[in-house]
Amino acid sequence: MFSYLNMNGGEAAAEQRAVARLYEQSRAAGLKLNMSRGIPDKTQVDLSQGMLELLKTPEDYMADGTDTRSYAAPMCAGLPCAKAFFAPFLGVPEDNVIVGGNSSLNLMHDAVARGMVFGFSGCEPWAAQSLRGKIKFICPAPGYDRHFAVTEHFGIEMVTVPMGRHGPDMDAVEELVKDPAVKGIWCVPKYSNPTGVTYSKETVERFASLRPAADDFRIFWDNAYCVHDLYGTSDELANLYELLARDGREEMAFIFVSTAKISFPGAGVAAMAAGAQGAARIKKAVSVQTIGFDKTNQLRHVRFLKDMENVHAHMKKHAAVIRPKFEAVLNELDAQLTPAEIASWTKPRGGYFISLDVLPGTAKRVVELCAAAGVQMTPAGATFPYGIDPEDKNIRIAPTFPSVSEIEQAAELLCLCVRLAALEKITGVKAL
Amino acid sequence: MFSYLNMNGGEAAAEQRAVARLYEQSRAAGLKLNMSRGIPDKTQVDLSQGMLELLKTPEDYMADGTDTRSYAAPMCAGLPCAKAFFAPFLGVPEDNVIVGGNSSLNLMHDAVARGMVFGFSGCEPWAAQSLRGKIKFICPAPGYDRHFAVTEHFGIEMVTVPMGRHGPDMDAVEELVKDPAVKGIWCVPKYSNPTGVTYSKETVERFASLRPAADDFRIFWDNAYCVHDLYGTSDELANLYELLARDGREEMAFIFVSTAKISFPGAGVAAMAAGAQGAARIKKAVSVQTIGFDKTNQLRHVRFLKDMENVHAHMKKHAAVIRPKFEAVLNELDAQLTPAEIASWTKPRGGYFISLDVLPGTAKRVVELCAAAGVQMTPAGATFPYGIDPEDKNIRIAPTFPSVSEIEQAAELLCLCVRLAALEKITGVKAL
Numbered sequence: 001m002f003s004y005l006n007m008n009g010g011e012a013a014a015e016q017r018a019v020a021r022l023y024e025q026s027r028a029a030g031l032k033l034n035m036s037r038g039i040p041d042k043t044q045v046d047l048s049q050g051m052l053e054l055l056k057t058p059e060d061y062m063a064d065g066t067d068t069r070s071y072a073a074p075m076c077a078g079l080p081c082a083k084a085f086f087a088p089f090l091g092v093p094e095d096n097v098i099v100g101g102n103s104s105l106n107l108m109h110d111a112v113a114r115g116m117v118f119g120f121s122g123c124e125p126w127a128a129q130s131l132r133g134k135i136k137f138i139c140p141a142p143g144y145d146r147h148f149a150v151t152e153h154f155g156i157e158m159v160t161v162p163m164g165r166h167g168p169d170m171d172a173v174e175e176l177v178k179d180p181a182v183k184g185i186w187c188v189p190k191y192s193n194p195t196g197v198t199y200s201k202e203t204v205e206r207f208a209s210l211r212p213a214a215d216d217f218r219i220f221w222d223n224a225y226c227v228h229d230l231y232g233t234s235d236e237l238a239n240l241y242e243l244l245a246r247d248g249r250e251e252m253a254f255i256f257v258s259t260a261k262i263s264f265p266g267a268g269v270a271a272m273a274a275g276a277q278g279a280a281r282i283k284k285a286v287s288v289q290t291i292g293f294d295k296t297n298q299l300r301h302v303r304f305l306k307d308m309e310n311v312h313a314h315m316k317k318h319a320a321v322i323r324p325k326f327e328a329v330l331n332e333l334d335a336q337l338t339p340a341e342i343a344s345w346t347k348p349r350g351g352y353f354i355s356l357d358v359l360p361g362t363a364k365r366v367v368e369l370c371a372a373a374g375v376q377m378t379p380a381g382a383t384f385p386y387g388i389d390p391e392d393k394n395i396r397i398a399p400t401f402p403s404v405s406e407i408e409q410a411a412e413l414l415c416l417c418v419r420l421a422a423l424e425k426i427t428g429v430k431a432l
Numbered sequence: 433m434f435s436y437l438n439m440n441g442g443e444a445a446a447e448q449r450a451v452a453r454l455y456e457q458s459r460a461a462g463l464k465l466n467m468s469r470g471i472p473d474k475t476q477v478d479l480s481q482g483m484l485e486l487l488k489t490p491e492d493y494m495a496d497g498t499d500t501r502s503y504a505a506p507m508c509a510g511l512p513c514a515k516a517f518f519a520p521f522l523g524v525p526e527d528n529v530i531v532g533g534n535s536s537l538n539l540m541h542d543a544v545a546r547g548m549v550f551g552f553s554g555c556e557p558w559a560a561q562s563l564r565g566k567i568k569f570i571c572p573a574p575g576y577d578r579h580f581a582v583t584e585h586f587g588i589e590m591v592t593v594p595m596g597r598h599g600p601d602m603d604a605v606e607e608l609v610k611d612p613a614v615k616g617i618w619c620v621p622k623y624s625n626p627t628g629v630t631y632s633k634e635t636v637e638r639f640a641s642l643r644p645a646a647d648d649f650r651i652f653w654d655n656a657y658c659v660h661d662l663y664g665t666s667d668e669l670a671n672l673y674e675l676l677a678r679d680g681r682e683e684m685a686f687i688f689v690s691t692a693k694i695s696f697p698g699a700g701v702a703a704m705a706a707g708a709q710g711a712a713r714i715k716k717a718v719s720v721q722t723i724g725f726d727k728t729n730q731l732r733h734v735r736f737l738k739d740m741e742n743v744h745a746h747m748k749k750h751a752a753v754i755r756p757k758f759e760a761v762l763n764e765l766d767a768q769l770t771p772a773e774i775a776s777w778t779k780p781r782g783g784y785f786i787s788l789d790v791l792p793g794t795a796k797r798v799v800e801l802c803a804a805a806g807v808q809m810t811p812a813g814a815t816f817p818y819g820i821d822p823e824d825k826n827i828r829i830a831p832t833f834p835s836v837s838e839i840e841q842a843a844e845l846l847c848l849c850v851r852l853a854a855l856e857k858i859t860g861v862k863a864l
Binding site: 037039040042045046049052053055056057058061067068069070071072073101102103105106109110113116117125127128131146149150153154264265266267285288289290291292293294295296297 | 469471472474477478481484485487488489490493499500501502503504505533534535537538541542545548549557559560563578581582585586696697698699717720721722723724725726727728729
């Protein structure tokens with residue numbers, strides 16, 4: 001193999017024929033693999049099976065002086081033991097914690113919905129402001145497609161800023177928040193989706209120092225992968241809440257966590273935090289919205305996961321399952337794509353994704369070629385607002401769900417497709 | 433005992449002294465009882481304990497070809513087997529069912545929120561309409577305080593119509609819906625909260641025949657007590673969806689059910705339905721809001737409760753627990769209050785409440801006297817919009833949570849308080 005960047009016409013055509021042949025062989029194998037979503041595999045889900053057998057008798061369901069099977073309406077914002085459990089995940093005092101149902105996305109959605117209907121910090125509701133002109137959210141990209149979907153759902157305009165090696169481009173963020181129409185920013189600060197980047201201390205400091213023109217600006221700090229290390233050491237993430245609190249500005253952030261990828265993806269527990277005033281308003285709103293979220297599931301989680309120390313031990317078991325899958329992908333990328341010099345990618349130390357940048361203008365084609373050979377990838381563009389990657393180059397790889405041998409096959413095919421699409425672009429001839 | 437209505441001054445004063453003495457004796461007993469909320473007692477919650485032990489192995493959690501512990505995002509609107517389970521509760525085709533989390537109140541809240549932000553039937557969002565003048569909901573009263581709380585939360589004006597023996601005053605409802613600002617009505621059509629009334633066939637027919645001025649008018653049909661019979665036979669409720677569908681008007685209703693009072697009050701499963709278009713829009717919105725509600729709990733419910741026939745058998749066990757409590761209250765009301773002719777009450781054949789009308793102007797005082805003697809009642813007025821009962825006469829009795837002997841004590845005290853407050857009003861002298 002050799003760099004694709006310095007080939008002459010004949011070399012490129014020959015390489016294209018060779019790669020196309022390999023691709024056809026793979027396609028003939030009739031793969032049926034999916035690297036499209038960040039889903040824990042069955043082994044990982046089984047790691048928490050004990051949780052489902054822990055509480056047996058009616059007495060087991062008693063906690064904090066209440067029967068968790070029943071309403072306990074005053075505990076609407078969460079069982080006290082669950083609030084204590086989640087406080088260190090969120091990095092906030094227990095009083096600021098709201099424990100929800102099974103979905104942190106739902107908590108985020110509801111937080112945006114409250115901005116729309118009720119507004120924040122005494123400002124007009126976002127819906128009312130929207131009638132005079134679009135309100136906007138900053139979307140570091142590549143980012144999480146479901147964040148972008150929530151924003152789009154509410155008719156909020158999305159403004160992209162680039163994700164770098166230390167987090168979002170903070171020069172761009174600081175510039176954008178001067179616009180009073182800018183009301184929020186989506187962040188996955190640790191092992192970011194999909195780049196795997198952890199925001200540097202300087203980045204978090206700059207977030208804490210933001211002075212947005214809009215009083216109702218909110219940082220949506222989705223710390224989805226806060227304990228999701230792949231290796232023995234953890235990336236360090238500065239505590240946004242504490243940094244904000246130094247200047248009494250802690251109302252500016254909503255912080256979210258979830259056990260979706262600690263226990264059960266569809267049956268975990270989510271929690272959020274805000275400043276004291278924001279948390280009080282959310283608790284009041286939640287007490288109108290529901291008599292309470294499922295406290296039996298909160299209790300199961302507390303009893304099984306116990307505390308941060310135990311959670312870290314539990315996460316090591318997850319890492320043991322998925323680290324080889326990440327490494328299988330990275331090895332294949334390195335073997336096939338490093339020599340060709342047509343792609344770059346991240347080497348995350350945690351989280352659920354590898355972000356791959358292919359030759360600009362070829363990402364859609366790569367995903368199409370993968371699909372035609374039985375490997376489903378996240379749609380190209382999904383990591384950008386409105387599903388539009390301006391350079392058509394980013395592909396999110398989700399290596400956790402298939403087995404290691406499947407991942408090896410899928411990664412091999414993916415790399416062939418990256419090469420083939422690049423060669424098509426270079427030669428101007430579609431191979432297939 | 434004798435009628436309080438025909439007493440002379442001396443008789444009234446003597447009766448007041450006698451009742452005050454009895455009240456003081458009760459108060460000295462230091463009761464600590466709660467008849468304020470419709471909460472199943474522990475025996476009832478234990479009836480479903482088997483559900484929590486039914487699914488053990490990872491394989492037990494497989495259903496409809498998916499691992500319910502994981503995302504299964506395409507099943508965002510509910511496990512297919514859960515949709516099939518809930519369809520007959522809702523009286524709609526399976527396709528129109530959305531299975532949610534643990535709270536039907538949350539589904540109702542979210543439905544109102546969608547009206548506010550997105551609007552219905554192509555009309556402007558309610559929030560935008562509200563900027564030009566209040567939008568309104570019709571609130572049959574006495575009714576459910578948490579419905580009223582949701583309406584108030586969103587700044588929607590509440591217009592009261594009286595609840596009668598066959599449902600809401602439909603003449604009033606038909607008149608009110610001529611106002612295009614009227615956007616909805618709250619209904620608990622079977623064993624209504626708190627009157628226990630089941631809407632008659634004629635009432636439901638008139639609902640189905642409503643021709644509101646507002647295209648975005650919606651009936652919020654909270655069928656919370658659809659299978660909650662106290663006796664061997666069930667009140668018959670006409671199927672609103674089918675009646676609406678006759679004229680192609682099924683988009684006018686949102687229908688809700690919940691297992692809160694079938695399985696676990698805080699850990700049940702809720703479901704809703706709408707017309708085909710509405711259901712499709714809700715499913716789309718839900719798919720933005722969450723990757724999915726907890727499907728393990730949906731599966732537990734389907735496996736344990738199985739089908740309508742089995743649910744009816746299960747509900748007979750609930751009835752056996754709570755029927756004696758209803759009867760203890762009714763017997764005491766009859767013994768103390770029938771002769772005095774100062775109160776009237778409902779004798780529900782299902783649901784969770786008895787609605788008591790005391791001498792106008794005395795309900796608050798009755799609740800106050802009860803509290804002073806250690807019996808907590810639902811705050812007087814709670815059954816009316818804004819917590820204001822214009823005649824100050826309605827008291828909601830929730831007899832399910834305390835034991836039979838506690839209920840006997842509580843009902844005895846309540847009746848004493850009703851008599852004492854009436855006598856205070858008649859004599860013009862506060863006894864205490």
